[in-house]
Amino acid sequence: MTAVPPPPLIALAGITKAYRMGDQTVWALRGVDLTIRRGEFVAIMGASGSGKSTLMNVIGCLDRPTAGVYRLAGREVGDLDRSTLADVRNRWIGFVFQSFNLLPRTSAQENVELPLVYAGVAARERADRARQALARVGLEARRHHRPNQLSGGQQQRVAIARALVARPPLLLADEPTGNLDSRTSLEVMALLQSLQAEGTTVALVTHEPDIAAFASRTIVMRDGRILTDRLQTPHDAAQALAAAPLPQPAPEPAPEPAP
Amino acid sequence: MNLLVTFRIALRALMANPLRSFLTVLGVVIGVAAVVAMVAIGEGAKAQVEASFASMGTDMLIVTSGSSRAGGMRGGAGSQPSLTWDDLTAIRAQAPAVRAATVDLRANATIASEETNWSSQIHGTSPEFFEVRRWPVERGQALTPADVTGASKVAVLGRTVVTELYGPDADPVGRTIRINNAPFAVVGVLQAKGQSPMGQDYDDVVYVPYTAFQSKIQGSPSKYVTGQILIAAAGGDTTRAQAQVETLLRERHRLGGEEEDDFSIRNLAEIASARQEGTQTMSLLLASIAAVSLLVGGIGIMNIMLVSVTERTREIGLRMAIGAKPNHVLAQFLVEAVVLSMAGGILGAALGCATALWVARQFEWSVALRADVLLMAMAFSMLVGVGFGLYPALKASRLQPIDALRSE
Numbered sequence: 001m002t003a004v005p006p007p008p009l010i011a012l013a014g015i016t017k018a019y020r021m022g023d024q025t026v027w028a029l030r031g032v033d034l035t036i037r038r039g040e041f042v043a044i045m046g047a048s049g050s051g052k053s054t055l056m057n058v059i060g061c062l063d064r065p066t067a068g069v070y071r072l073a074g075r076e077v078g079d080l081d082r083s084t085l086a087d088v089r090n091r092w093i094g095f096v097f098q099s100f101n102l103l104p105r106t107s108a109q110e111n112v113e114l115p116l117v118y119a120g121v122a123a124r125e126r127a128d129r130a131r132q133a134l135a136r137v138g139l140e141a142r143r144h145h146r147p148n149q150l151s152g153g154q155q156q157r158v159a160i161a162r163a164l165v166a167r168p169p170l171l172l173a174d175e176p177t178g179n180l181d182s183r184t185s186l187e188v189m190a191l192l193q194s195l196q197a198e199g200t201t202v203a204l205v206t207h208e209p210d211i212a213a214f215a216s217r218t219i220v221m222r223d224g225r226i227l228t229d230r231l232q233t234p235h236d237a238a239q240a241l242a243a244a245p246l247p248q249p250a251p252e253p254a255p256e257p258a259p
Numbered sequence: 260m261n262l263l264v265t266f267r268i269a270l271r272a273l274m275a276n277p278l279r280s281f282l283t284v285l286g287v288v289i290g291v292a293a294v295v296a297m298v299a300i301g302e303g304a305k306a307q308v309e310a311s312f313a314s315m316g317t318d319m320l321i322v323t324s325g326s327s328r329a330g331g332m333r334g335g336a337g338s339q340p341s342l343t344w345d346d347l348t349a350i351r352a353q354a355p356a357v358r359a360a361t362v363d364l365r366a367n368a369t370i371a372s373e374e375t376n377w378s379s380q381i382h383g384t385s386p387e388f389f390e391v392r393r394w395p396v397e398r399g400q401a402l403t404p405a406d407v408t409g410a411s412k413v414a415v416l417g418r419t420v421v422t423e424l425y426g427p428d429a430d431p432v433g434r435t436i437r438i439n440n441a442p443f444a445v446v447g448v449l450q451a452k453g454q455s456p457m458g459q460d461y462d463d464v465v466y467v468p469y470t471a472f473q474s475k476i477q478g479s480p481s482k483y484v485t486g487q488i489l490i491a492a493a494g495g496d497t498t499r500a501q502a503q504v505e506t507l508l509r510e511r512h513r514l515g516g517e518e519e520d521d522f523s524i525r526n527l528a529e530i531a532s533a534r535q536e537g538t539q540t541m542s543l544l545l546a547s548i549a550a551v552s553l554l555v556g557g558i559g560i561m562n563i564m565l566v567s568v569t570e571r572t573r574e575i576g577l578r579m580a581i582g583a584k585p586n587h588v589l590a591q592f593l594v595e596a597v598v599l600s601m602a603g604g605i606l607g608a609a610l611g612c613a614t615a616l617w618v619a620r621q622f623e624w625s626v627a628l629r630a631d632v633l634l635m636a637m638a639f640s641m642l643v644g645v646g647f648g649l650y651p652a653l654k655a656s657r658l659q660p661i662d663a664l665r666s667e
Contacts, residue, residue: 062580062661083584090582101577101664105275117264118582162581 007074009170009201010036010059015068016224017054028054029065030224038169041196041234042203043212046221053174055221056205060093060172061085073169090119094163098175100155102147108134108158109143115166133161137191153184160191164200171195173204177211183244189214190237262594269595272567280599283563287603287643288610290552291636295611295628297545300618302627305538317531318495319391322488322504325521340483341521346511347488354507356500358493361387362469364486366476370465371437372424379420381438381465383472383486389415389449391491399432399447402468410470414443417462418451436465441475443467497528553639556603557647564596564651575655576663589656596648597641604640608633 017029028051036042046052057063058070061077070077077088089095094115102111112130121129134140137157147155156176163171173192177185193214196202204215212218213235220227273280324341350360364383369376388394389401396415406413414436416424425431431445452461473480492500501524508522568575575588612628619626 057661060580062664063659083586086579086582086584086587089580095580097577097664101573103574103577105271114578115581118578118584118587166582 006038007071008035009038009073010034010203011069011071011074012059013069015055015058015065015070017051017058017063018066027224029058032068032224032226034219034226034229036201036203038201039196039199040201040203040217041193041215042217042219043215044203044205044219044221045207045209045212046227047207050221051224052205052221054224056172056174056203059203060095061089086118090115090166092168092170094160094166094168094171096156096159096163096171096173096176098178100147100152100159100179102155102158102162104147107144107146108139108150108161111147111158112143112162112165114162119166129165130161133165134158136164137161151184152180153187156180156184156188157191160188160195164195169199169201171200171202173202175205175207177206177208183241185211186237186241186244190241193234193237265590265594266598268591269598272571272595273598279563280602283559284556284599284603284606286556286559287553287600287640288556288607290549290556291604291607291640292610292614293552294545294549295608295632295636296614296618297548298542298632299611299615299626299628300624301538301541301545302629302632303619303625306627307625308534308538317528318492318497319527320490320492320497320501320504321525321527322490322508323486323523323525324483325519325523339521340481340485341512342484342488342508343482344484345482346508347484349507349511350488350490350504354500354503356493356496356503358491359387359391360488360490361385361391362484362486362488363388364469364472364477364484366472368439368476370420370424372431372434375424377420377423379417379423379463379465381467381472381476383469383476384466385469387491388466388489391489394452395450396447397450398430399445401447402466406468407470410474411468412441412443412471412475413446413467414438415447415449415466416445417449417464417466419460419462420465421448438465438467439476443471492528495528497526501526549636549639553643556640557600557643560596560599560644561647561651563599564592564648565654567595568592568651568655572658572663572666575658576660576666579658579660580664585656588658589652592652592655593645593648596652597644600640600644600648601637604637607640608636611636 012032012034015029015032015034016027019026019028030051032051032055034055044052044055054063058065061072064078068078072088072092077085080088102108103114109127109130112133113126116126116129131140131143134143137160139154139157139161142150142154147158150158156179160176171192176192177188180188189211192202192204196216202215204211206212213232214237215232216234217229217231219229322342325339347360347362350357361384366381366383367378368381369378370381371377382388384402385407386402386404389396395401397418399415401415402413405411416431416436421427421429421431424436425434430448432447434445435442436445437443449462449464449466454460467476477485490500490504505520505524509520512521514521575583578588578591612633615626615628618624
């Protein structure tokens with residue numbers, strides 16, 4: 001009866017990050033210890049310059065810490081080469097950005113397929129899985145639309161579909177509602193909550209307390225360190241959405257025939 | 260990630276800016292088109308030169324008498340008769356590098372058939388002539404040794420003379436023509452040979468035995484050969500034949516070590532190879548023009564690829580964030596550069612072919628489109644794409660994902 005508990009999904013120990021700016025060295029992270037278990041919904045808050053985005057980039061393997069140890073699912077990722085890190089991001093992490101970062105002139109379907117392209121999935125399976133992911137975010141009908149034919153909320157939902165199409169255990173969202181109005185923000189948060197309910201670990205950077213309230217744990221950063229770290233009862237985004245006054249119909253683009 | 264997907268991504272990226280892509284490849288297009296067209300025209304000209312030399316016979320020496328000297332005035336080649344009939348006999352007998360030797364005496368004369376007349380060039384020669392010049396008869400027969408010894412009044416006609424006297428399809432063998440009023444029996448008609456490199460009609464000729472030429476056309480026999488001696492070299496080795504003939508003639512003419520030759524020898528093989536060298540120089544020149552224009556085109560491609568990498572830094576960052584490895588990014592931009600340059604190569608080859616064909620029609624030049632030249636042009640434009648696309652692609656693949664994502 002050796003029930004070794006599985007390692008936490010994310011384990012940061014003594015993480016620092018320094019940038020050189022001319023002659024000066026700026027410390028964005030000054031020693032962060034953080035553990036995130038599977039299935040958590042963590043909101044990382046803090047003023048700009050507090051290091052929250054740098055922390056997110058380190059967790060996402062987009063940036064390397066100056067010092068400290070980062071274990072993702074028990075595996076140390078600090079020494080991996082660029083190619084292997086790309087693989088780690090591809091399999092383990094889905095990214096959602098504030099500015100959506102969809103490829104222009106490329107249909108929603110093809111945008112969502114992109115991680116699978118780099119994973120080497122065959123074309124037919126790619127198409128099936130991308131369609132499922134788009135269905136999951138409620139945009140199956142618009143899969144042939146290009147980003148400029150979609151509203152901001154729809155674009156962010158396509159981006160979420162892209163983040164989850166490869167079924168990564170970890171979803172990282174950097175200010176995902178920063179460019180959205182409040183009702184669309186609620187839609188996105190409801191989506192993230194339902195993904196968490198299905199077992200995905202979600203980490204979210206935001207500076208809005210309203211948004212952080214939907215997470216089950218809030219971490220506040222200041223000056224490159226964790227200031228507070230507390231568990232909380234999340235607000236239910238789906239309920240908030242139902243309660244929210246129905247706005248003037250969102251100026252969605254007129255339905256266009258699929259190209 | 261397979262090549263097809265990479266190719267489609269590249270194509271889409273290029274079609275996002277069709278005008279820019281077109282202008283970028285224009286350098287390669289013009290370069291390749293110029294080369295393909297010039298080579299086609301050059302090859303056409305070369306083929307024409309070669310054909311005309313082949314029709315003349317290139318393993319041939321032409322020996323003529325030297326120049327006269329009266330006071331300070333020097334006459335032209337052949338103005339001082341020095342070659343004798345005995346020289347011809349000696350060349351035939353004593354120069355082993357000579358396969359055959361013959362004479363060519365010329366005079367302009369009026370030729371008359373029963374109905375009409377025509378002014379043409381009459382050549383007095385011997386049977387070897389038709390072998391030296393590789394010029395077989397089409398109808399009837401050539402001159403025979405007996406015709407020469409008997410000074411027979413027989414004639415072999417060129418195709419043009421037949422057409423002028425009897426009509427294009429007539430068979431004049433057995434009929435009689437009059438040359439300067441002397442009757443000659445037509446025994447043969449030569450195959451059509453076309454034009455000389457200078458545009459002279461080879462077929463506007465009549466050949467008669469040189470003995471008959473001397474008595475009936477020239478008027479009086481002479482001990483001198485009043486025309487050219489034509490020599491075919493054994494085994495095509497004109498250099499050796501030339502040396503032997505020169506030594507033999509100097510000996511026979513009793514020329515001392517210091518004295519100039521009183522005859523001149525022209526070596527057609529040397530003239531032909533000089534022409535070949537000319538076309539080779541031309542080809543080299545074309546190749547360097549091609550190299551320069553492809554270089555310029557390649558620099559244009561590199562320039563625009565660098566711009567493209569800068570413009571699409573965010574896209575590169577995103578692709579890396581969701582799993583693109585450095586090699587994927589490298590391949591993407593490299594394929595893009597190669598697609599650009601190959602498109603330029605294909606467009607250029609098509610434009611070059613069209614230009615060459617247009618020139619051929621417009622100016623009635625002969626052009627030769629060669630598949631290997633087209634393939635080379637494509638291969639080179641592809642190389643240009645790889646060569647000049649490599650640096651921008653490396654630059655893209657070395658971006659750090661976080662820096663790329665943050666760029667505006």
